[in-house]
Structures are given as C-alpha cells and as structure tokens.
Amino acid sequence: MPELSKPLPPEDKLVLLPKNPGTFFVFWQFSAGRSEAFLTASFAPEVELRIAYSDDKSHAAAHKAAWQSGRAYLPVPERGGNCEVALYALRNGVWEKLLESNQAAAPVRAGAEADRAYASMEFHKRVQGGTV
Amino acid sequence: MASRGSLMFLLHAHLPYVNHPQDSSFLEESWFFEAVVETYVPLISVLERLAGEGIRPGVAVSISPTLGAMLENEALEAKLGLYVESRLELLGRELERAKDDPALLRTVQLYHELYSEAAGLLHKYSGDLITPLKALQHAGQIEILTTSATHAVLPLLARPEAVRAQLAVAAEDYTDRFNCKPAGFWLPECAYEPRLNSYLKLSGFGYTFAESHAVESAAAQAPNGVYSPYRTSNGLGLFARDAASSREVWSSRFGYPGDPAYREFYRDLGYDGDYEYVRPYLGSDGIRRPLGLKYHRITDSGADLSAKQYYDPDAALARVEAHAADFLERRLKQTDDFYAARGARPLIVSCYDAELFGHWWFEGPAFLEAVIRKIRVDRLPLQFVTPTEYLNSCQEPPELSPGMSSWGENGYFDPWVNETNDFIYPAVYAATDKMIETANRFRNQDLGNLAQRALNQAARETLLAQSSDWAFLLYIGSHAAYAKGRLEDHAANAVRLLGEVIEKRLDEGALAALERQNNLFPRLDFRVFASVSKF
Numbered sequence: 001m002p003e004l005s006k007p008l009p010p011e012d013k014l015v016l017l018p019k020n021p022g023t024f025f026v027f028w029q030f031s032a033g034r035s036e037a038f039l040t041a042s043f044a045p046e047v048e049l050r051i052a053y054s055d056d057k058s059h060a061a062a063h064k065a066a067w068q069s070g071r072a073y074l075p076v077p078e079r080g081g082n083c084e085v086a087l088y089a090l091r092n093g094v095w096e097k098l099l100e101s102n103q104a105a106a107p108v109r110a111g112a113e114a115d116r117a118y119a120s121m122e123f124h125k126r127v128q129g130g131t132v
Numbered sequence: 133m134a135s136r137g138s139l140m141f142l143l144h145a146h147l148p149y150v151n152h153p154q155d156s157s158f159l160e161e162s163w164f165f166e167a168v169v170e171t172y173v174p175l176i177s178v179l180e181r182l183a184g185e186g187i188r189p190g191v192a193v194s195i196s197p198t199l200g201a202m203l204e205n206e207a208l209e210a211k212l213g214l215y216v217e218s219r220l221e222l223l224g225r226e227l228e229r230a231k232d233d234p235a236l237l238r239t240v241q242l243y244h245e246l247y248s249e250a251a252g253l254l255h256k257y258s259g260d261l262i263t264p265l266k267a268l269q270h271a272g273q274i275e276i277l278t279t280s281a282t283h284a285v286l287p288l289l290a291r292p293e294a295v296r297a298q299l300a301v302a303a304e305d306y307t308d309r310f311n312c313k314p315a316g317f318w319l320p321e322c323a324y325e326p327r328l329n330s331y332l333k334l335s336g337f338g339y340t341f342a343e344s345h346a347v348e349s350a351a352a353q354a355p356n357g358v359y360s361p362y363r364t365s366n367g368l369g370l371f372a373r374d375a376a377s378s379r380e381v382w383s384s385r386f387g388y389p390g391d392p393a394y395r396e397f398y399r400d401l402g403y404d405g406d407y408e409y410v411r412p413y414l415g416s417d418g419i420r421r422p423l424g425l426k427y428h429r430i431t432d433s434g435a436d437l438s439a440k441q442y443y444d445p446d447a448a449l450a451r452v453e454a455h456a457a458d459f460l461e462r463r464l465k466q467t468d469d470f471y472a473a474r475g476a477r478p479l480i481v482s483c484y485d486a487e488l489f490g491h492w493w494f495e496g497p498a499f500l501e502a503v504i505r506k507i508r509v510d511r512l513p514l515q516f517v518t519p520t521e522y523l524n525s526c527q528e529p530p531e532l533s534p535g536m537s538s539w540g541e542n543g544y545f546d547p548w549v550n551e552t553n554d555f556i557y558p559a560v561y562a563a564t565d566k567m568i569e570t571a572n573r574f575r576n577q578d579l580g581n582l583a584q585r586a587l588n589q590a591a592r593e594t595l596l597a598q599s600s601d602w603a604f605l606l607y608i609g610s611h612a613a614y615a616k617g618r619l620e621d622h623a624a625n626a627v628r629l630l631g632e633v634i635e636k637r638l639d640e641g642a643l644a645a646l647e648r649q650n651n652l653f654p655r656l657d658f659r660v661f662a663s664v665s666k667f
C-alpha cells in the first residue's frame with residue numbers, strides 16, 4: 001500500500017470523509033506524546049472508532065483498528081445522515097476518548113448504476129502494475 | 133420552426149497546473165501542449181468559424197483557473213511554440229516518408245493541417261488563447277464559467293474555510309482574466325453536496341450543475357426530472373446533467389467515439405517509428421512515448437494494436453455526420469417524449485470534459501461543429517442555449533434539495549478516495565489545517581513584505597495540494613510518481629513556509645524559487661483562508 005514519503009507534523013487529527021453511500025473514509029494522526037503512549041504500551045495497540053449520529057449523538061457502530069494504521073473504511077450506519085466518529089484507546093482497562101472527527105454525511109444511493117453516464121474511465125486505461 | 137426544446141452543451145476544460153520553468157523540456161508539460169493542439173485550438177476554431185458564419189454556437193465552457201493560468205503563462209507559451217515547431221518539422225519529414233503511400237499520406241496531411249492551424253492561431257493571438265475565448269464571450273457567442281481554484285473535489289474538503297478559499301480564489305481569478313464576474317460555477321468532477329449551496333451563493337455564483345442522480349435522490353421529488361433547471365432553497369440555480377446524451381458521447385465502448393472508423397488513440401508514431409528516426413522528438417531520456425501522431429483507426433475495439441488499419445479521414449468524417457444526425461434525432465425524441473408526457477418543453481443538459489473533444493476523441497470537434505451546424509441548416513426544432521440565457525428566460529425554477537453525487541465512476545467519490553490514493557489526505561489536511569490556523573493568527577497583522585509573500589505562497593501551495601488531479605492520477609496509475617511527488621511537495625512547501633513565518637526564519641531565495649514555479653493567482657491574499665474571511 002502506498003505511503004507518504006515525507007513526514008507530517010505530529011498533530012492530533014481525526015477526519016471523516018464521504019466515499020460512497022455505503023462507506024466512510026476516516027484517517028487519524030497523533031501528537032508526539034500520544035504516539036509515545038502507544039509505543040510504550042500505555043495504550044493498547046488497538047483503537048476503537050465509534051460512529052455516532054450527529055443529530056442526537058446516539059451510538060451507531062464501532063470498529064477496531066491498529067493505532068498506527070492511520071486510516072480505515074467504515075460502513076455507513078443504517079440510518080445514514082450526518083455522522084461523526086470518535087477514536088478511543090484502551091488504558092488500564094478503560095476506554096479513553098482521544099480524538100473527535102468533523103461531521104460528514106454519506107451520499108444517498110440513487111438511481112440505477114446502469115443508467116449512469118460516468119465521465120468515463122474508459123479513456124484512461126489503467127496502467128497495470130503502476131507503481132508509486 | 134418553433135423550438136420543441138433546448139440543448140445546453142457544457143464543455144469543462146481543465147488541466148492540473150504543470151509549470152517547470154527550470155527545465156527546458158518536462159514530460160508532464162506535454163499534457164498542456166497536446167491539449168492545446170488537439171482540443172483547445174480545434175474548439176476555438178470551430179467556435180470562431182460558426183460565429184463568423186452567423187451561426188451562434190451558444191455553448192458553455194468552463195475554464196479551470198489552473199488551465200487559465202497556463203494559457204497565460206509566457207514561459208509555457210514559448211515552450212508550446214517550440215513543441216508545435218518540432219512537430220511540424222517531424223511532419224515535414226513524415227510527408228516525405230509517406231509520399232508514395234496514399235493511404236498514409238492523407239492522414240499525415242491532416243496532422244500537418246492540425247499543427248499548422250495551431251501555429252496559425254497561436255501566432256494570431258500572440259500565444260494567448262484566452263483572448264479569442266474572451267472575445268467569443270464578449271460577443272455573446274459562448275458563456276464562460278469557472279470552477280474551483282485548483283479543481284479540488286469540494287465534498288472532500290471538510291473545512292469550510294478551505295471550500296470558501298477555493299471558491300473565492302476562483303471568482304477573483306475569473307474576474308481578472310475575463311474582466312467580468314462569473315455567473316456560473318462548474319463543480320469539479322460534478323461533485324455536489326448540499327452544504328456547497330451557501331458557499332457558492334455567498335461567493336457570488338448564480339448557478340451550478342449536478343449529476344442526474346443528485347436530482348433523483350433529492351429530498352423532494354424533482355417534478356421535471358433532469359429536464360428543467362431547479363433552484364436550491366437559497367436561490368442558487370441548478371442544472372442536472374442528462375445521462376443519455378452524455379453516455380452517447382462519453383462511452384468509448386457504447387458511444388460514438390468507439391466507432392471503427394475513428395482514430396485509434398493508443399497507437400502512435402512514438403512507438404511505431406524507427407527509433408533513430410523518432411529519437412529527436414522523444415524527450416531527453418529517449419524513452420519511447422506518444423508523439424501525438426496516430427495514423428490508425430479503431431478498426432475493431434478488441435483487436436491488438438498491431439492489427440489496426442490505416443485511418444481514413446473521409447470515412448471518419450462520414451461517420452461524424454451520421455453520429456451528429458443520430459445525436460440530434462435522439463434529442464428530438466427526448467423532447468417529444470417529454471412534451472407528450474408533461475406538456476412542457478424540456479432542457480437537455482449535456483456536460484463533457486472539453487479534452488474528450490479532440491484529444492481522446494479525435495473527431496470530437498468536428499462532431500460538435502456538425503451538431504451545431506445541423507440544427508441551423510436542417511432547421512431542427514431545437515435551440516442551443518447557455519445557462520444564463522436559459523435562467524433569464526425560463527419560469528421560476530422549482531425548488532429542489534439535490535443529493536450528494538459526482539460524475540465519477542460509481543457516481544460518488546470512489547475514484548478520489550480508495551486504497552491507491554487515500555494516503556494523500558493526511559498531507560492535504562496537514563497543509564490545509566496549518567494554513568487556516570496561520571491565516572487566523574496573522575489576518576489582522578501588518579506584515580512585512582517577505583512574510584506576506586511567504587504566507588501568500590503557502591496559500592498557493594495549499595490550494596495546489598488540494599487538486600483532484602493527484603488522487604485521480606494515482607488511481608489510474610498514470611504518472612503516479614509525479615502525482616505523489618507534486619502532492620507531497622505542495623503540502624510540505626506550505627507547512628514549511630508557514631513554520632518559517634511563525635519562527636521568523638524565512639529563506640528568501642527558496643521562497644522566490646517557489647514563486648517562480650508555482651506562480652498562479654498573482655493577487656492571492658493568504659487571508660482568504662481565515663475562518664472569518666475578509667472576502
């Protein structure tokens with residue numbers, strides 16, 4: 001999987017973006033202090049991404065991820081609408097909220113895919129085995 | 133004959149900003165040269181020819197600020213002149229080589245005409261192709277729109293400040309370039325989401341476009357489907373793209389561009405020619421690559437490139453005429469069907485990337501000309517309209533709340549957010565967040581010239597990092613290393629400059645080098661990124 005080759009400023013960040021009607025994309029970063037806490041095992045290596053509905057803040061779903069993976073694709077909760085994510089880490093058996101994301105809405109699925117006319121990929125033949 | 137409906141063509145012209153003044157020849161700059169010769173010059177020629185004959189084209193053209201900046205960049209204009217000159221030199225040799233091969237000679241002559249036309253138009257306008265476009269708009273022949281400053285996919289910019297900056301910079305850039313305010317805004321990748329309505333309206337735009345399924349997913353049912361404009365709750369005009377007319381042109385498999393008589397894109401003299409013969413035209417690394425001279429026709433879309441037959445310009449032109457007639461026949465059927473069902477005259481909105489016409493679909497400009505000409509000559513009951521004239525003449529459009537969508541593969545944001553390119557977003561957001569934070573910190577301060585320049589350049593770098601092109605190139609696997617490098621460089625440049633301003637340790641030489649290379653938006657003020665912008 002391709003990665004950035006230049007280091008980013010170590011900052012706490014959790015961003016939620018729409019991808020398609022069924023999927024959100026989320027990425028996160030930690031400040032140097034937080035990363036150190038993971039590296040020294042103060043925090044357990046797995047974080048939990050908890051999705052909530054923004055309108056009433058009710059819990060929708062939770063997903064586990066490795067803390068250093070930095071990104072994940074999350075299924076859009078059943079009710080859809082505006083959602084937000086909070087990242088939790090486990091310390092001494094207690095889940096701590098470390099980061100909160102922006103609000104994002106997933107698109108509503110509409111129309112039959114066969115009826116759509118994409119600005120076509122057909123003219124851009126994918127380069128097989130293209131490397132970054 | 134009275135019109136039974138209206139047809140709106142929107143051609144979206146965009147290229148990423150590629151400018152490497154330190155290199156006499158840079159591979160990715162050829163995207164610009166090819167697009168000028170194969171698309172922009174032929175389209176301008178078609179529009180001027182029609183206008184000159186009293187046939188008003190009435191099409192809308194969106195020109196991205198990055199493309200506009202390249203069209204006005206004198207260093208690129210000089211390189212473009214050399215590129216055209218070099219191709220004409222090669223074509224002179226090709227005419228000699230093909231003189232005893234009539235089947236090839238006709239196509240070589242066609243390319244010689246194409247490059248001569250480019251040389252002629254560039255000479256006529258002193259290298260500046262904005263001038264004829266501006267004149268066509270001024271004469272009411274076309275309507276020119278803009279798009280976001282660096283073609284960012286706006287629903288993927290979570291920070292409102294970033295969206296506002298993309299819109300404000302685009303509006304200012306348009307006003308500087310075309311001497312009037314832009315009425316309309318093309319959403320990059322036709323990527324719409326409801327929160328954009330207020331930003332577009334506040335930035336002074338009167339209308340935009342959305343995909344057909346944006347209308348289908350609207351909260352309230354769209355009474356006329358895609359066949360009429362709508363307005364959002366805050367009064368923004370909204371046109372819906374018609375899928376049928378788009379598909380006929382867009383699809384290389386099922387649409388017109390896949391016709392066996394049309395030119396084959398992927399077979400090129402750069403690969404076919406004797407190596408020593410083509411070597412002087414390949415670039416400094418000597419690697420075989422396309423030269424833009426393609427002498428074969430599609431023949432059979434499933435056939436190996438080696439099995440392609442020679443292109444026959446006359447046969448291709450005959451297919452253009454047939455396809456133009458077919459396209460219009462289908463539009464008339466659409467209008468008749470709609471009128472029979474609803475008792476109203478429909479508007480059919482057809483949106484395409486401009487580069488499809490000529491670059492990808494070689495015969496595209498001839499098709500466009502044939503369609504426009506045929507409506508007039510055959511007195512067909514269809515009229516071409518531009519967005520503003522349609523909005524000015526139609527009844528108050530019904531209100532609609534369209535859904536989030538794009539014209540990309542699968543209809544949403546998959547091409548720009550997937551496992552080939554999702555790693556870029558932390559870099560994009562690192563630059564964006566730092567830019568907003570620093571703009572807020574300095575927005576009310578009187579800054580020295582150097583700090584002001586550095587902050588303005590950081591704003592340029594941030595905008596460039598947000599371009600949709602890097603993610604798309606990574607996705608299709610084309611020029612992926614270049615795209616990754618550009619994205620990372622812009623983000624790193626922005627973060628570094630902002631840090632240097634805060635720490636008061638600016639390197640003027642390095643700043644000046646960046647200003648020379650990434651030199652678009654000359655009037656950009658970094659405060660455009662502030663949370664409460666002065667704009």
